[in-house]
Amino acid sequence: MPATIRDIKDQTGLSLATISKYLNGGNVLPENKVKIERAINDLDYQVNEMARGLVTNMSRTVGVSVHDIGSLFCGILLRYIGDVLKNNGYSMIICDSRDDAKREEENIEFFIKKNVDGIIVIPSSQSKDFLKSAKKNNIPVVLLDRSITGSGCDCVRIDNRAAASLAAALLIDNGHKANAIIYSSVEYTGIERYKGFLETMSDAGMPIPEEFQMAGTHSIEHGYRSMNELLSKKNRPTAVFTTNYELTLGAVMAVNESKYSCPDDISIIGFDNLILSHVVQPKMTMVVQPMKEMGEKAAQLILFKIKSKDKDSPMEYVLNTSIEVGNSVLNLA
C-alpha cells in the first residue's frame, strides 16, 4: 500500500540506484533532483526503515536502559537524550532495570535482539555482566551518571569527589564543625562522594567521626533512618550532607516528622536539584548536576561511536557541578 522506491522509479524514469543515492545524500543532476522530490511528494513516499536496515545492518535505534524509570532524575535525562537522538533520526527504545542487575542484563539482551545500533546505560549497580553480550555483538555502550570501575567503557558523568568537596566547603564556610554524611556505600558514585567529602573535611582539620558516617543503600529508607539516628544522638551534628536525591528525600522526611526543624536545629545540604527543592520548606541548598549537558553529551557520544565504528580508547566526559543555595544551611559563622 505505501509507496516504494519503485513507484518513484516509475514516475521519474530513473533507476533505483540513482534514487537511492539521492535519498542517502548523494549527488544527482538538478533536474533529476526536482523530479525525485516531486515524486516523493506526490506519492507521499517514506523510506521503509526495515528494508534499509536489512541491507545496511543498522536499525537507527538506540537502546536506553535506566536504573529506575520512575525516578525524576532518569526522566529528565531521558528528555535530553531523546531530543538529540530524534533530531538525528534515531529512535530510543527504553527499558527499566528497577535497580536490579539481572534485569539490567536482560535489558541488554533484549536490545541486542532488537538490533539496536548502540546502547546507553544508566547503571543500576557495579555489576558489569551486561557488558559481555554487548561486547560480543560489537555494539557500543555509553555509561551515563554512574561509571563502573574497570569497565573500560565510554562514560559521561560528573566529578563526584569535586562535587562533594563543594558541599564540604560550603559547610565549612558557614562555620559548621560537627558534620555528618549520609551516603550510599553500594555504588561507586556514592563512595566517591563520600571520599571527597571526608577528604575535604579532614584537610580543613575537621575529620568526620565514625558515628557521623552513615553508610547504606541508595534509598529513601536509608536517608530516613539515618537522619533519625543522627537526630537521636546526644551530640547531634549541626549539618548533614545527603549524597543523592533519594537520601535527601528521606532525610527531609525524617526532619519534618521530628520535633526538630531545618535549618534551625539541623542544616542539610542535598544532592540533585529536582522538583523537591521548590516544594519542601525551607528551600533546600543542593549540589546540582548539569542534567541537560549530561543527557545531550551521552546521546552525542553514542551517535559518534555508532558512526565511527571505532575501537578508540574509551572516552570519559567529566562535567562540572555547582551549588544552588537555598535556606537549608544555617550560617554559624
Add this chain to the structure above:
Amino acid sequence: MPATIRDIKDQTGLSLATISKYLNGGNVLPENKVKIERAINDLDYQVNEMARGLVTNMSRTVGVSVHDIGSLFCGILLRYIGDVLKNNGYSMIICDSRDDAKREEENIEFFIKKNVDGIIVIPSSQSKDFLKSAKKNNIPVVLLDRSITGSGCDCVRIDNRAAASLAAALLIDNGHKANAIIYSSVEYTGIERYKGFLETMSDAGMPIPEEFQMAGTHSIEHGYRSMNELLSKKNRPTAVFTTNYELTLGAVMAVNESKYSCPDDISIIGFDNLILSHVVQPKMTMVVQPMKEMGEKAAQLILFKIKSKDKDSPMEYVLNTSIEVGNSVLNLA
C-alpha cells in the same frame, strides 16, 4: 557475522521453510525440533527482526508519546507499559511531547516513519491533529489517562467525575462547608473533575461560589498563585481540592510559604499520589489513580488492537479511583 537461518539449514539439513515454521510456532516432527533447537544453541542464532519485519510488515515496536517524560506520573505509567510490552516481545520507543500539541503531532509522524505497529498516547492537549496521520497509515492508537472528546479512539482512563465526587464527599463528611477548587480548565480531564466536584457539592446543598473556583492551566504556578489568592481572601475557604499533581504541588508550596498551616488553617485534598505524599508535611490526603492497572491495560489493549487488526468500535476502559487518607484534611464535624 551472526548466524542466519541458512546456517541452521546447513547444520540440520532441513529447509528454510521448515525452520521458519518452527520459529513461528508451527508443528515439526519431534526429531527435527531437537535438531533445530540444538543448531540454534550451537550457533547462537537470533532472528533478524529487520528481515522478518520486511516480510511481515510488522516491527514489533510500539510508539509511546508522553505529555511530559519528566513527570513522575508518566514515568510510573511507562514502567508498567514497558513491562507488558517487553514480556510480549515488543519494544517501546518513547517520545516526549512536553505538553505541546505540535510536538505531539511530530512524534506520531516520527513513529510512523519508524514503522511502529501501534501507538499509545498520553495526550498533552485536546488537539486531535495527531490522529490523522495514524488513521491514514492505519495504525491503531490507544489514549491513556486523558481522553479526547470526539476522537473515536480506544482509551484507558479513570472516571474523573466520580473521582472528584469522592473528594467532595470526603470534605462533606469532615464537615467542611466553605470549599474551593483549583483546577485545570484547559483539559478535558480537569473540566470533568471540576464538574464532578461542583455537582456533588451542589447536590449536598453547598454550591461552590464563583470566587472559590480557580480555573487555569495545568501547572505548579497556577496551583501556587491560586492558593495564595484563596488564602488572602477575607473569608478563606476551610478546604481546597486540587485536581492534579502539579496543582497540588503548587498549592502545598504556597501554604508552606505562608503564615498559615495545613490542616489547621486550611485543609487540602490532592490528586495523584506520587512520592510527594511521603515527603511533605503533613501527609497528604489524596485521590489516587490505579497506575499499574492503567499502564498494563493500555499496553494490553494496544497489543490486542495490533493483533486483531480490527475495525471494532473503539473500546474504553474506565478504571476506579480511591482515596488515600492522610492528615491534610481537618475534621470539623
Add this chain to the structure above:
DNA sequence: ATCATAGAGCGAAACGTTTCGCTCTATCCT
C-alpha cells in the same frame, strides 16, 4: 486392496532497500 485425508516438508518468490562495478557523457588539459 484401494482411496481419501491429514500432516509435514520443501522450493521459490517476494518484501524494499543499498551497493558494487560498470558505462556513458561532458569537461578540461595539452
Add this chain to the structure above:
DNA sequence: AGGATAGAGCGAAACGTTTCGCTCTATGAT
C-alpha cells in the same frame, strides 16, 4: 584534436526472513 578524468546513471545481486502452493508419506476408512 585527442586523451584523460570526473561525475552521474544504471543493472543486478544481495540482505535474511516468511509464505504460497505443491509433493510426499503414513494413517485410517471403506
